[in-house]
Amino acid sequence: MKDAYDVIVVGGGPAGAVAARYAAEGGASVLLIEKRQEVGDSIRCAEGVPVENLDKYLDIEDRWIAAPIKGATIYVPDGTSVKMRTGDENQISGYILERKIFDRALVEKAAKAGAEVYTKTTATGLIIENGRIAGVKIKRLGMEKDVAANIVIGADGVESKVGRWAGLDTTLKLSDIETGVQYLMTNIDIDEENIEFYMGNQYAPGGYVWVFPKGPGRANVGIGLLGSKIKEGGRPIDYLDKFIENRFPNGKIIEMNYGGVPVSGGMEKIYGAGIMLVGDAGRLTDPLTGGGIKHALWSGELAGITAAEAVKAGDFTEKFMKKYQKAWDDKGGKILSRDLILKNYYIGMTDEEVNKIAKSIEGMDFTGVLEVGKLVKILTSIDKKLLLKLGANQLGL
Numbered sequence: 001m002k003d004a005y006d007v008i009v010v011g012g013g014p015a016g017a018v019a020a021r022y023a024a025e026g027g028a029s030v031l032l033i034e035k036r037q038e039v040g041d042s043i044r045c046a047e048g049v050p051v052e053n054l055d056k057y058l059d060i061e062d063r064w065i066a067a068p069i070k071g072a073t074i075y076v077p078d079g080t081s082v083k084m085r086t087g088d089e090n091q092i093s094g095y096i097l098e099r100k101i102f103d104r105a106l107v108e109k110a111a112k113a114g115a116e117v118y119t120k121t122t123a124t125g126l127i128i129e130n131g132r133i134a135g136v137k138i139k140r141l142g143m144e145k146d147v148a149a150n151i152v153i154g155a156d157g158v159e160s161k162v163g164r165w166a167g168l169d170t171t172l173k174l175s176d177i178e179t180g181v182q183y184l185m186t187n188i189d190i191d192e193e194n195i196e197f198y199m200g201n202q203y204a205p206g207g208y209v210w211v212f213p214k215g216p217g218r219a220n221v222g223i224g225l226l227g228s229k230i231k232e233g234g235r236p237i238d239y240l241d242k243f244i245e246n247r248f249p250n251g252k253i254i255e256m257n258y259g260g261v262p263v264s265g266g267m268e269k270i271y272g273a274g275i276m277l278v279g280d281a282g283r284l285t286d287p288l289t290g291g292g293i294k295h296a297l298w299s300g301e302l303a304g305i306t307a308a309e310a311v312k313a314g315d316f317t318e319k320f321m322k323k324y325q326k327a328w329d330d331k332g333g334k335i336l337s338r339d340l341i342l343k344n345y346y347i348g349m350t351d352e353e354v355n356k357i358a359k360s361i362e363g364m365d366f367t368g369v370l371e372v373g374k375l376v377k378i379l380t381s382i383d384k385k386l387l388l389k390l391g392a393n394q395l396g397l
């Protein structure tokens with residue numbers, strides 16, 4: 001490890017790997033550090049990702065795909081179900097990943113682009129000189145070292161400290177955190193190409209239960225509950241166990257993981273002089289679905305490009321870094337704002353209201369509707385009161 005780099009990326013998840021890659025491809029010298037022994041392990045994720053633009057970040061390869069997905073079914077408490085399909089039987093709408101392999105492949109790309117990668121290496125603080133970022137304090141195998149850098153990219157996930165160290169407000173309220181618990185199950189009866197969602201307070205107050213197939217008879221089965229709702233009804237694991245008893249009575253649990261998902265819809269500011277936050281560290285997860293992989297890739301790309309441009313320009317000011325926030329707002333920010341409105345509406349709904357909406361669209365042809373925006377357009381065209389409540393302008397409809 002050298003004493004100085006142009007850019008240090010803290011965290012080797014999808015956001016950090018992509019940021020390191022784009023910064024290195026843009027000509028910057030880059031250090032990527034990951035505190036765990038290996039990237040991608042252990043996972044805290046249901047591993048679902050839409051197909052959209054994925055091939056920009058990695059060649060589509062079987063080794064990191066557990067299951068290609070062609071449809072989704074939403075179930076609500078009264079048993080009504082809404083089925084959505086791609087239409088073309090060969091068309092894939094998304095993948096359930098093998099994230100251990102996916103995350104590693106992204107880091108390989110960063111390394112190939114020229115980034116230096118160190119695992120078992122933890123950032124313990126930032127070096128700040130004259131009010132600007134000057135590097136990172138690093139701990140590796142018992143050794144402590146100050147490494148200089150003009151730019152630090154915080155990609156250290158939901159428990160991010162980099163943002164706080166840099167003076168950015170990363171705090172999350174209980175209503176801004178979804179707590180997820182998940183089992184990897186086998187011996188279960190599922191449609192391998194179809195994901196299942198179970199919505200309503202009966203299943204998951206302020207959240208949902210998911211079944212994401214990972215091949216024959218195998219799936220990630222999990223639940224996300226809103227932090228502020230947990231005290232009302234019980235622990236997420238209790239809801240999940242109850243669900244499994246009914247849906248998969250003969251299933252076997254072979255792995256378990258849990259973690260928090262930020263659902264605040266972003267942060268006021270994801271940049272400062274010499275600092276940018278990407279992925280979960282910037283709270284860029286989708287507040288409605290809890291999906292964060294796509295936004296981690298997008299924000300990593302935008303921050304990596306901005307970092308390389310800043311190095312070329314020799315400009316590490318807050319004003320220059322603002323370009324990253326602007327690029328993010330244009331690409332992902334609008335989706336976060338829309339889905340925050342939808343999330344806030346959803347968490348206030350009773351099970352009767354959820355049932356009613358599902359009933360109104362049950363049996364409709366939803367071919368090709370596998371995207372939140374499209375589904376909302378259909379729902380609001382059927383129910384004008386819903387459109388008024390949500391606000392057409394705010395939703396960008």
Ligand SMILES: Cc1cc2nc3c(=O)[nH]c(=O)nc-3n(C[C@H](O)[C@H](O)[C@H](O)COP(=O)(O)OP(=O)(O)OC[C@H]3O[C@@H](n4cnc5c(N)ncnc54)[C@H](O)[C@@H]3O)c2cc1C
Pocket residue numbers: 010011012013014015016033034035036039040044045046047048049121122123124155156157158161180181182222257258259260261278279280281285290291292293294296
């Ligand atoms: C139960 C659950 C299910 C989910 N399901 C989905 C899903 O199906 N689809 C989806 O899109 N999203 C899902 N998510 C969200 C998704 O996992 C995250 O949004 C995504 O991993 C964010 O990527 P990231 O690179 O920002 O952060 P992470 O993947 O969390 O990576 C951060 C990395 O930083 C490292 N790190 C932290 N601190 C330091 C430090 N001080 N020094 C060095 N390294 C450090 C960590 O070890 C970690 O490897 C789920 C989350 C949970 C909890």
